[in-house]
Amino acid sequence: MPQLSYLEAIRQGIWEEMERDPGVFCLGEDIGIYGGAFKVTEGFIDRFGPERVIDTPIAESAIVGAAFGASLTGLRPVAEFQFMDFIACAMNQISNMVAKTHYLWGAPAPLVLRGPSGGNVHGGPFHSQNPEMWFVHNPGLKVVCPATPYDAKGLIKASIRDNNPVVFFEHKYLYRRIKGEVPSEDYLVPLGKAGVARAGRHLSVITYAAMVHLALEAADLLLKEGIELEVIDLRTLAPLDREAIVQTVKKTNKVILLHEDTRTGGIAGELAAIINEEVFDDLDGPIVRITALDTPVPFSPPQEERFLPQLGQVVEKARWLHRY
Numbered sequence: 162m163p164q165l166s167y168l169e170a171i172r173q174g175i176w177e178e179m180e181r182d183p184g185v186f187c188l189g190e191d192i193g194i195y196g197g198a199f200k201v202t203e204g205f206i207d208r209f210g211p212e213r214v215i216d217t218p219i220a221e222s223a224i225v226g227a228a229f230g231a232s233l234t235g236l237r238p239v240a241e242f243q244f245m246d247f248i249a250c251a252m253n254q255i256s257n258m259v260a261k262t263h264y265l266w267g268a269p270a271p272l273v274l275r276g277p278s279g280g281n282v283h284g285g286p287f288h289s290q291n292p293e294m295w296f297v298h299n300p301g302l303k304v305v306c307p308a309t310p311y312d313a314k315g316l317i318k319a320s321i322r323d324n325n326p327v328v329f330f331e332h333k334y335l336y337r338r339i340k341g342e343v344p345s346e347d348y349l350v351p352l353g354k355a356g357v358a359r360a361g362r363h364l365s366v367i368t369y370a371a372m373v374h375l376a377l378e379a380a381d382l383l384l385k386e387g388i389e390l391e392v393i394d395l396r397t398l399a400p401l402d403r404e405a406i407v408q409t410v411k412k413t414n415k416v417i418l419l420h421e422d423t424r425t426g427g428i429a430g431e432l433a434a435i436i437n438e439e440v441f442d443d444l445d446g447p448i449v450r451i452t453a454l455d456t457p458v459p460f461s462p463p464q465e466e467r468f469l470p471q472l473g474q475v476v477e478k479a480r481w482l483h484r485y
Contacts, residue, residue, distance in 0.1 A: 162342040167335040170310035170343050171275075172201050174317035175239055177347065179209055182237060185321055186213040188224060189241030189276075198243040199277060199336055221250035225274065229259050229326075232272040237321055242276030245330060246290045259326045260301030269324035275317070277333035279371055279421060280453075280469055284333075285460035291370075291422040291453075296328045297399045297431075303327045303352055304399040308373035310341040312396055315350030323352060332371045339374065352397050355405035361391035364415035364446075364482055367406060367432055369395040372419045372470060379475040388483050398428055406432060407439045414445040415482050419470060424452040446485040449478050 165173065179185045186209075187202055193216040196203030206214040217224050221242060228238035242248050248255070255274070262270050280289035296302045303325050307313040313331070320327040358373050359380050366376040373394045380390035393409050395402065410416050416436060418429035429450045436448060451470045459465045 162344050164340045165310045165314075165343040166337050167310045167313050167331075167339045168199060168201060168337055170314035171317050171331060172203075173343070174314040175202070175321070176205065176208075178318055178321045179205070179213065184235060185237045185239065186215065186231075187239045187241065188215040188217050188228060190217055190219055190224075190243050192216060192241050197241060199333065202241070221247050222254050225251040225254040225259065228272045228274070229254060229270060232270045232326075233262070233268055237271045239273045239275060239321060242274065244288045245276045245278035245292055246287050248274065248276070248292065249295075252295070255296070255302070255328075256299050260299050263325065264301060270326045271324045273317070273320045273327045273329050275329035275331060277336070278330045279332040279334055280458050280465060281334045281371070283460065283462050283465060284458075286457035289458040289465075291330075291420075293328070293330050293398055294422060294426055294428060297428065301326070302399060303397065304330070305352065305397050306330045306332070306370040307396060308332075308335070308358070308370050308394050310339065310343050312350050312356065312394070314343055315348055316352065316396065319349040319352050322349070327352070330370065334371050335374075350396065353400035353402060355396055355402035356394045358392040358394040359390065361389035361413065363389045363413060364417065364479060365391045365393060365409040365413045366417045366419055366475070366479075367393045367395065367409065368419040369398065370421065372421050375470065375472060375475060376419055378472055379479060382476055383479055386480075388479060390479060401431070401435070403435055403439070406435055410436055410440045411443045414443055415485070416444070417449045417451060417475070417478055417482065419451045419475065421453055421469060423455050424450065425455050427452050446482050449482055451475060451478055
């Protein structure tokens, strides 16, 4: 299978869906002639034309409103945000219209809202956030956070074909740093199904997006000490794969919840509640959270490093939990 970057996998997934279905189109700031801020849509306008690759004004609320309206007519818009931080400008459209339409009057809204999120690129507080939980808390939306090229392509294709609105977070740190095997034939990765990124028997790390790779790096180091980590990649935060969460805790009896999002209100709190409700008696140690700090994302590289979860934290917490 060919080796693709995380970015190229997403790019191919959207391209293939536009080839497959003439109802799929893209819109967003600078996605046409410029090819997108990170070049995800480079070359799209030459192949599909300006009617299906639409450059928009810098107006996120208008982008979502146009995409939402188009989805109600049976089209399948894929709307790009240059940075997911600025999806906040469209919160009213997303929260009070896009998310609620199916509940209110049964209308499917097959649109994808996608864009780069995440830190470790020294982008500062306005270009480095992980705002996924704003939407996980909003019933009616599906929230996707892929970690690998294989999953990124399969999930973007599944998201475009889904009849529900999907918010698709692409971790910008992974765009060109991560490569992996991706099939050339058509395939989907189902929404709401977690994956086992690494099997292990001593303790579980439940995580998603860029932190999957941090957990795998920690697992490599700890294996030299005889400690086997099982790494669960959630892939989607809404819907959550509760069965995968329960099964890994039953298997290892100890769990670390790891995410790049800030701690308060992060998905780790919900995961801890699920574990407490479903498999409390299977635990042989306390639930451990490793998250970012409850501050804005710093611009200064040393401060950003302090803000984000680090490899040493995961290794030390895993050692402590293994001894517990």
